[in-house]
Amino acid sequence: MNTHELEQLLMQQPVSLLHRLARGRISRHFRSGKRKLVDLLLQASAENRPGLESDLQTLIEERAHRPQPAHIEKTRSAQARPRPAPTAASRPHKTDDHSHHEPPVSLHEWLSGIGVPPPQPFIPDAWQVDALAKLAETDVVVSVPTGSGKTYVAIEATKRAIQENRTVIYTSPLKALSNTKFTEFSRVFGPGQVGILTGDRREHSQAPLLIMTTEILRNLLYDAAGGEIDVRLDTLGLVIMDESQYLADPERGVVWEETLIFCPSQARLLLLSASIGNPQDIADWLTAIRPTPCSLIRHTKRSVPLRAGYLHPNEKLTPLFRTAGIPYGQPHLLHPEAKRLFMEYEEETGPSRSR
Amino acid sequence: MPPSIHPVDLVATLRQRNLTPAIIFLTSRRACDEAMQSFERSQVTLPKAQQEQIARVLAQVTEQFPSIAEHPLIETVQRIGVAAHHAGHLPSWKIAVEELMRTGSLDAVFATTTLAAGVDFPARTVVVTQSSIRKARDFTDLTASEIQQLAGRAGRRGKDLVGFAVITPSPYIDLTVLTKGLTGQPEAIHSQFVISYPMVLNLLKAHPREQIQSILAKSFAQFQLNQRTAVLETKLDSLRAEMEPFGPRVCSDWITQWQVFEQARKRKKPRSPFARQESPDVAARLHFLTPGRVVGVTRGRGIILRQYRSKGQHAPMVTLLREGGSLNECPASIVTQVFDRTFDCEETSVYPWCTPQTLEQLTHHLTDLPPRLPILPILTHQHEEAPIDSSIIQTLGDFACPTCPSRQACQRDFPRASRVRQEIQRHIKSIQALQTSLWHRFQERIDVLERFGYLNANAQLTADGEWARLIRIDHSLLITELIRAEAFGAIDPPLLAAVMASIAHDDDRPGSFPRGSAGLVTLLFQVRKLAESLTPHEAPPMLRADVAALTERWVSDQTLTWIGLARLTTMAEGDMFRLFARTIEFLSQLKTLKATHPSLAESADHAIAAMRRGVLEELP
Ligand SMILES: Nc1ncnc2c1ncn2[C@@H]1O[C@H](COP(=O)(O)OP(=O)(O)O)[C@@H](O)[C@H]1O
Numbered sequence: 001m002n003t004h005e006l007e008q009l010l011m012q013q014p015v016s017l018l019h020r021l022a023r024g025r026i027s028r029h030f031r032s033g034k035r036k037l038v039d040l041l042l043q044a045s046a047e048n049r050p051g052l053e054s055d056l057q058t059l060i061e062e063r064a065h066r067p068q069p070a071h072i073e074k075t076r077s078a079q080a081r082p083r084p085a086p087t088a089a090s091r092p093h094k095t096d097d098h099s100h101h102e103p104p105v106s107l108h109e110w111l112s113g114i115g116v117p118p119p120q121p122f123i124p125d126a127w128q129v130d131a132l133a134k135l136a137e138t139d140v141v142v143s144v145p146t147g148s149g150k151t152y153v154a155i156e157a158t159k160r161a162i163q164e165n166r167t168v169i170y171t172s173p174l175k176a177l178s179n180t181k182f183t184e185f186s187r188v189f190g191p192g193q194v195g196i197l198t199g200d201r202r203e204h205s206q207a208p209l210l211i212m213t214t215e216i217l218r219n220l221l222y223d224a225a226g227g228e229i230d231v232r233l234d235t236l237g238l239v240i241m242d243e244s245q246y247l248a249d250p251e252r253g254v255v256w257e258e259t260l261i262f263c264p265s266q267a268r269l270l271l272l273s274a275s276i277g278n279p280q281d282i283a284d285w286l287t288a289i290r291p292t293p294c295s296l297i298r299h300t301k302r303s304v305p306l307r308a309g310y311l312h313p314n315e316k317l318t319p320l321f322r323t324a325g326i327p328y329g330q331p332h333l334l335h336p337e338a339k340r341l342f343m344e345y346e347e348e349t350g351p352s353r354s355r
Numbered sequence: 356m357p358p359s360i361h362p363v364d365l366v367a368t369l370r371q372r373n374l375t376p377a378i379i380f381l382t383s384r385r386a387c388d389e390a391m392q393s394f395e396r397s398q399v400t401l402p403k404a405q406q407e408q409i410a411r412v413l414a415q416v417t418e419q420f421p422s423i424a425e426h427p428l429i430e431t432v433q434r435i436g437v438a439a440h441h442a443g444h445l446p447s448w449k450i451a452v453e454e455l456m457r458t459g460s461l462d463a464v465f466a467t468t469t470l471a472a473g474v475d476f477p478a479r480t481v482v483v484t485q486s487s488i489r490k491a492r493d494f495t496d497l498t499a500s501e502i503q504q505l506a507g508r509a510g511r512r513g514k515d516l517v518g519f520a521v522i523t524p525s526p527y528i529d530l531t532v533l534t535k536g537l538t539g540q541p542e543a544i545h546s547q548f549v550i551s552y553p554m555v556l557n558l559l560k561a562h563p564r565e566q567i568q569s570i571l572a573k574s575f576a577q578f579q580l581n582q583r584t585a586v587l588e589t590k591l592d593s594l595r596a597e598m599e600p601f602g603p604r605v606c607s608d609w610i611t612q613w614q615v616f617e618q619a620r621k622r623k624k625p626r627s628p629f630a631r632q633e634s635p636d637v638a639a640r641l642h643f644l645t646p647g648r649v650v651g652v653t654r655g656r657g658i659i660l661r662q663y664r665s666k667g668q669h670a671p672m673v674t675l676l677r678e679g680g681s682l683n684e685c686p687a688s689i690v691t692q693v694f695d696r697t698f699d700c701e702e703t704s705v706y707p708w709c710t711p712q713t714l715e716q717l718t719h720h721l722t723d724l725p726p727r728l729p730i731l732p733i734l735t736h737q738h739e740e741a742p743i744d745s746s747i748i749q750t751l752g753d754f755a756c757p758t759c760p761s762r763q764a765c766q767r768d769f770p771r772a773s774r775v776r777q778e779i780q781r782h783i784k785s786i787q788a789l790q791t792s793l794w795h796r797f798q799e800r801i802d803v804l805e806r807f808g809y810l811n812a813n814a815q816l817t818a819d820g821e822w823a824r825l826i827r828i829d830h831s832l833l834i835t836e837l838i839r840a841e842a843f844g845a846i847d848p849p850l851l852a853a854v855m856a857s858i859a860h861d862d863d864r865p866g867s868f869p870r871g872s873a874g875l876v877t878l879l880f881q882v883r884k885l886a887e888s889l890t891p892h893e894a895p896p897m898l899r900a901d902v903a904a905l906t907e908r909w910v911s912d913q914t915l916t917w918i919g920l921a922r923l924t925t926m927a928e929g930d931m932f933r934l935f936a937r938t939i940e941f942l943s944q945l946k947t948l949k950a951t952h953p954s955l956a957e958s959a960d961h962a963i964a965a966m967r968r969g970v971l972e973e974l975p
Contacts, residue, residue, distance in 0.1 A: 146507030225561035253547035277543035304510030
């Protein structure tokens with residue numbers, strides 16, 4: 001592609017795609033209009049032209065294969081309901097019109113309902129029950145919002161494995177998290193039942209539940225493949241990988257892949273992840289490479305509802321959106337007051353922004 | 356950038372609206388520390404009961420982690436119920452803050468947006484003050500996943516009926532990024548598979564080379580490449596369908612035939628004077644021939660000072676600074692290799708096209724360059740039809756085309772048919788590339804390991820490969836080469852720890868540090884030379900002498916306390932802790948070489964034992 005062709009191709013793309021392309025290449029690119037953005041990208045292309053071209057191709061292809069926004073909205077609203085029943089009423093553009101006609105939420109309403117829920121007996125959520133049931137038959141990938149209760153699934157699954165005289169390995173991406181989980185699990189299972197391996201320190205390395213960083217597990221698996229077994233892997237019944245979205249970490253993601261590729265086939269896998277865009281891909285991938293199929297447990301609804309607000313530097317607080325909750329799929333539904341205040345802010349701080 | 360609202364006012368507003376406890380995400384550690392300082396001057400004090408609760412929780416955690424007692428902010432935290440939590444703090448302090456949040460004792464925590472710091476505690480409210488985040492020297496917009504991770508901390512299950520994400524602006528904030536992130540779908544994740552030397556050695560230890568391809572095929576990387584292949588294959592099918600009407604005519608390969616005929620015809624026409632006719636190779640390279648770029652020419656290397664076009668022919672030209680300092684004006688085609696290395700070049704509009712200082716610096720740089728430099732891979736796009744050998748045209752003699760019955764159809768269809776045919780070829784090539792790229796990269800690694808003697812010609816581990824595979828950390832090639840060069844002969848534990856620290860540390864935060872010993876300086880010089888010579892095969896580590904010296908001090912002087920060490924440097928305690936923890940990790944890999952390198956393993960063992968004291972002993 002010569003420069004002229006590249007320029008033309010860039011000009012044909014929507015601005016949003018150009019902004020994605022500009023990420024990491026041009027600082028403060030969101031300040032630029034389309035023409036300027038294309039010029040900046042062409043300038044930046046001198047740095048790594050092949051990289052730019054291939055990213056551009058990828059983005060164009062991705063766009064062509066991405067579900068349309070309407071479709072996203074539909075699945076979201078369907079998931080929020082117990083029984084997915086896509087009727088005419090749940091069609092996105094209707095909701096859209098509807099919300100525009102509703103008056104924007106008042107600050108009072110937006111702030112109402114703050115408080116502590118009354119204590120309730122612990123009843124596992126449907127997705128938690130489902131994940132545990134599936135785990136009896138298959139590997140499981142769980143992708144749910146932060147704070148949903150993934151730890152409960154990890155603990156219950158561990159209990160079962162230990163009852164069946166199987167050992168469990170639990171990995172977390174950070175040493176700090178390993179330490180927190182070590183304390184937490186020691187409380188649940190009793191101190192002698194939980195071991196930790198980090199760097200070169202090992203405590204209770206023969207315990208039925210071992211906590212370690214993913215790097216350590218990867219090394220164990222390599223040692224086992226090379227014939228030098230260190231921790232007993234033949235009784236391994238379950239491998240739990242917390243924060244599995246680290247698979248996409250530029251530096252360490254490869255360690256998750258290595259670990260999953262070499263994970264002993266007799267052990268069940270339980271991958272716990274925050275919400276990601278393509279959890280089905282992960283489940284399909286594992287199904288393709290492992291003897292047991294892999295199920296996906298996914299839901300997008302937060303267990304504690306979220307509201308978004310805007311706080312002006314003069315301490316004035318207003319809802320961010322017209323609706324009290326987050327209007328998924330409709331970023332433009334800004335609250336008129338938030339819009340006005342933010343424009344005011346932009347005008348006041350405007351001059352200082354031109355570097 | 357600090358938020359535009361004053362931190363004290365921010366917390367006051369949150370308290371007044373019953374939106375506490377809150378986590379307030381700020382751009383930098385400095386912003387967090389400054390926010391804390393601004394409270395020191397404020398009048399706010401907590402009710403007695405809450406102060407006591409904080410004291411109680413802190414006392415409890417301090418029992419387990421005594422170093423907390425020394426934290427300078429303890430009093431402020433107790434008085435105002437607000438704390439900071441970022442990577443500059445010791446892990447024990449972060450644990451204390453987390454415990455305070457878990458017990459609901461604090462009203463607010465200032466934290467940095469980097470989730471890598473491990474903010475894993477929830478609150479009623481999360482405050483976001485920025486829409487972009489510093490990643491590798493540049494600001495990038497937060498992704499929807501990142502925004503949702505931040506917002507995900509709002510609303511504690513069992514403790515809150517609702518959670519709040521509050522945006523308060525700071526300069527350069529882009530509200531659309533945040534609203535889109537809050538309302539949008541998290542991004543799909545992509546494989547980040549890279550093939551490292553230890554991976555190659557460990558795989559070849561357990562599997563013969565013939566099996567490797569099928570193992571690589573099990574990666575998520577290949578799974579995603581296959582998805583892209585599937586997309587291309589669908590396109591290829593539709594292109595093939597598009598090609599159907601253009602099957603064989605009077606001659607079976609009429610497209611080539613017509614193309615040759617066209618070219619022969621055009622050849623007679625004079626060329627337009629300004630036609631740019633550089634080869635695709637040269638054209639692709641032109642973009643990289645910018646001032647300051649190091650390039651290879653047929654004899655030696657040079658640095659580009661400017662690029663221009665010649666007056667008459669309009670041919671691409673460059674001004675080249677050659678080794679020895681001479682300046683040459685030469686056609687761009689003289690460049691045979693473009694290296695992945697550029698220097699700053701302050702340009703001017705007249706000869707020699709840069710300032711005298713730049714010229715002098717560049718001349719020096721040019722002589723100081725290591726013998727091997729990474730070559731920049733440049734994709735050449737052969738969009739133009741491949742030129743046809745003139746001999747073919749001659750041997751064809753008279754063309755049948757002018758009198759052929761199919762002539763009109765050929766003339767009409769040629770542009771489209773030839774375009775579709777090119778597309779088909781391009782797709783086939785891309786599909787092949789997607790299917791073989793991992794294996795090619797693996798083979799490249801095999802080649803290097805074979806050249807260095809870790810693998811034999813059959814890709815089996817040599818004696819050196821057998822132990823080298825146990826070094827499974829970053830910069831493994833440098834470390835194993837240092838061992839083979841006997842750089843660590845009979846090395847003292849402090850020196851060994853210091854060198855490992857300089858290899859392990861990958862942060863470029865500046866600061867002041869103690870001086871290293873003469874022995875350390877000499878050894879680091881050797882390490883640096885070796886690392887440079889390995890540059891084509893492995894990116895060199897930062898090899899900071901200052902962090903090495905700090906480590907040397909800690910290991911060699913056993914009477915030095917953690918506080919004493921912290922006084923010798925401006926490095927944050929959290930960074931010191933991380934540096935040492937990572938160094939211990941690297942050292943413990945050397946410890947695994949007990950069988951083949953007993954004295955090195957022993958030295959590493961001693962170094963680890965010497966490092967583990969004070970704060971470093973607190974955590975499991
Ligand atoms: N079914 C449930 N009913 C009520 N509370 C739950 C349930 N499951 C989990 N929790 C609580 O939700 C909180 C968050 O759970 P956690 O496992 O930490 O979330 P995450 O998914 O982020 O790992 C915990 O306090 C936990 O006790």
